[in-house]
Amino acid sequence: MPASTTPMREAMNGKNHEENEIISWFEEVAENAGRVQTQTLGRIIELNFGVEYLKKWLGHLQFQDIEPTALESLYTSLVPLCSHADINPYIQRIADGDSSPLLTQQPITTLSLSSGTTDGKPKYVPFTRHSAQTTLEIFRLAAAHRSRVYPIRKGGRILEFIYSSKQFKTKGGLGAGTATSHYYASEEFKMKQKLTKSFTCSPEEVISGGDYNQSTYCHLLLGLVLSDKVEFVTSTFAYSIVQAFTAFEEMWEEICKDIKDGSLSPRVTSPEMRNAVLELNSPNPPLASMLEEKCRELKGLDWFSVIPNLWPNAKYVYSIMTGSMQPYTKKLRHYAGSLPLVSADYGSTESWIGVNVDPSSPPDLATFTVIPTFSYFEFIPLSRQKQDSTSAVDDFLEADPLPLSRVKVGEEYEVVLTTFTGLYRYRLGDVVEVAGFYKGTPQLNFICRRKLMLSVNIDKNTEKDLQLAVERGSMHLSRTKAELIDFTSHADLSVQPGHYKIYWEIKGQVDDEILKECCRGMDESFNDYGYLVSRKSRSIGPLELCIVEKGTFKKVLDYFIENGAAMSQFKTPRCTSNPVIIGILNRCSIKHFHSTAYV
Template structure:
């Protein structure tokens, strides 16, 4: 529905989707359903789409036949392979607002392909259902935020210290370069609620002294098969280091793979475009990077406790469909659904494995 109503408006300037992955899903929707969407613009008829029954009549009142805009879109054509295609569709498009830090950074290259170099990608804030934590500090840096002063109390638990309240730091005595888990006390009743997000102090705003932070990872988001503990950040680093060998990674997650005598990591990967010419060497390259970033992984792999990872390439659009599946099955708002970097649940793993096209 967002894609359809966006295509109707030629003067569109800003798209706000909260997360980069949501915007990537919007890009894929325009790409995959181009002809159907243009036809809807032309006729002014909203199609029967699963899940909109309760609101379809209300939406229909706002969609009028627009054959002129439809003809304009057909002249532009489906130019998926052309960088900046969205600037042809919306010449006045200026900004995409979406959280692009942490694991959400993986899809940035694919987004850039759709929007081109002239449209800015801007992150807005770190927020949650529990509280509003921080706002973007520098539009040129997608992972730099300023902690906001609010009615909520924001404290910081050092990740290298014991998990005890006596080690909590306040915003005025955190240390630059140190990593902390965010702890909230809210006016709505949460008392020292552990948010689970780990941030690094990047400095302080000279105007009011509020801490500047970078999002690092979810605490305890890791995979462990032997004596190693490989964190979300390390997994993102090894995929980033090998992304060009894949061709280009759009989204990924990691799960344990017990199909062989020696357990190994399974990187479930959705690619942007075709597989790279050197994709056959990716498992070995991932193995080398994991050994480089994690000494315990290195030791365990050398003594045969962990095998060389496998790579399982899934169908295009799989992770977008996964989010939609979670919304439907869990009754969760779309803004709350994220694909975790590490997937342990049997149902989630089975759903993803059904969409594997081939293994490397």
């Protein structure tokens, strides 16, 4: 063996050893998930015993006197389920500078902001060192599983569309921003970069630039400069990748010029970002000419398969593609061509939950295996109400929460979290289905968010119901060259009877008669009993399809970014009651159609 190959082989062996080690660890905790969950709860309670919140429920106990075998039943019998509203007074005190142990014994120096798409405004959630550590851990675990299916070269690069949001200080001086922004600023993220020899194409100045338009341009530019080294393309959400390549369709010529000259477009105004990018972009006329030629060909193909054509060594595209991201997978598949789409892992601002251990599964079949060391998990059994129900409270009936080990395959549940960061029996609001078990730990399908619901009367249609209706209604667009770019909805109660308004942004021209069919098709696709009865009795009016002008959903995105959201964490709200968003949508509506179903 030539001596020069030895270090490379040793490096690969070391990498394989690390991957095998973390997978072996996970196999063991998955096999013993029930016992591990008891231990996890014990560690959380022991670490935080005596904090003000827990004193209300456990103040009469001494931790050392609690029998480990009785811990779970004692904890769940004494500590009630809670929502964010229940812990918000404590979080506000922390934000205002109260440093006493309110939720955790570990000082909380940073607060994360949720995306705000469920309730219309972001929520504060505690972020601690543990949050960053579990993020690094799940990234390593997921990467190890992906590497077994799609091996990547040591020293390759990742075209990673990641963005930090603007951070600010609370009244008490704590840093506040999105969880992704905190992670990108953490030692754990820097460790990931060092462990992978700076895999990410873009430097820190691009990631934390604060302007997603400028950062996207630089991500694309540097990704193309390093095009032969890119192993895969990724972002937190599928939306970000689609947005990036939609922008690329408009600015590829400018990017090619920058590669040719070693320059940087004046659209990038941040001095820090400019200096960092110019340092990495040397003049490369041959690469620029090759890219220009390919882009002209791809433009004629409506940019089909742009990713494997411009990044020939890319193995897959990796992102969250479930839930509200599912509608973007069609466009992502268009850009990815034959490259595999790999669904990323399941988590929330509050906690990571599950890892995708089968990256070869297509996104619509992906399941997420619960990691029993990250939090203590409970599952509230949910059942759909009978079809003759006239209850307007909720579309689910609940039973008592179950521990992880007692859930059943095929049943639906709401996820409840007890975390190391100070959330105790916290109702996440996510509805999941148990798809199976991986050894002793459940594998989940994400179904919907409970609060994201269209309702006018006794009708209850979830985000998933809406997505199915939009999919069926938009099938009529297949007769044209147009495509649905994005959508959202609103239960309009400003007129009587109230009705559903669904907003579409479309690329291309569509005849009005086809749009009328789309509108009727959506109306007929909602099969909720309350909706059917209400439509036929005319206590809910005809569904209204509103076509909005080009760029409307970018205005919605800009609104969220201006109010503290990060591009890497943004999700288009599928159902909104936010008056600002509704105002944008209504001002940008250029055509209106009303369903003729049930006439």
